[in-house]
Amino acid sequence: MSSSSAALPARLLRWSGAGWFSVAAIGQLAFVGFILAFYGVRTVTGRFAAWNDKPLIKGYIGGDDIGNAVFAAHVLLAAVLTLAGLMQLIPDLRRNRPRLHRWTGRLFLTLAAVMALSGVWLTVVRQSWLSSISGVAILLDAVLILIFGAMALRRALQRRFEVHRVWAMRTFMVVSGVWFLRIGLMGWILVNRGPVGMTDTMSGPADIVMAFGSYLIPLAVLELYLAATRSRHAALKVLAALLVSAAALFTAVGVFGTVALMWGPYLW
């Protein structure tokens, strides 16, 4: 095999990864835009009760000052965390602005822990959950965020940057679990032209697969992508490139669905 044909599977794999990340970045920026335009505007103008203009499990509750404050901090920090996470994965920034990368990295890991802990508080203390199975799924996500974030930090402090990069990518996947959940639910509804296997309390078979799959499936695809990158087998690289391309396509459908059905109607 000539060296250029041997390099093709590796290139396909890289392109598929870059393609998925570009689609995901657009969808995550849309998430940030929604948070700022919906929660940001209502919070800054003191219209806290208007958080409930969109369906929530427990958004604003009159008299529950602590609960409302934790909710506000959780949703507003979600925008900063999502932006910081995206910045960490942009290769140019990582290579050419190492100081910026270190500071946004510290911010990302700190906020990831704050979000996981405030999310656990909202779920357990405020009892904001739809079904026990969806509650367990999001709590497991919080545990993984805390463990993976600690591993990413530890490897960076040990200056083991190759392993750090892998743990940082795993952290990005579990931190993005709540975003993936929205994309997955809306993508599923569009592909099936309706809420097949779903219930209002998120306890249908499709809901349960999505609740755990929102972080376990992206983690599995990431592991396959990394294994294929390391592997010398062209077939594995091509297979992984096809899977990541399919994931990019589904992500694009899900982003469209989420903007059109979940966020857009409350903004315009």
Ligand code: HEM
């Ligand atoms: C780390 C990344 C996270 C992000 C970016 C994030 C983002 C958000 C956003 C934007 C909302 C507002 C709800 C909406 O408009 O749909 C929200 C609410 C909430 N989040 Fe998170 N969250 C994260 C992690 C978690 C975790 C790990 C948990 C639980 C362990 C959690 C539990 C909750 C709960 C209970 C609510 C209130 C839901 C309601 O009352 O409807 N979050 N989160």
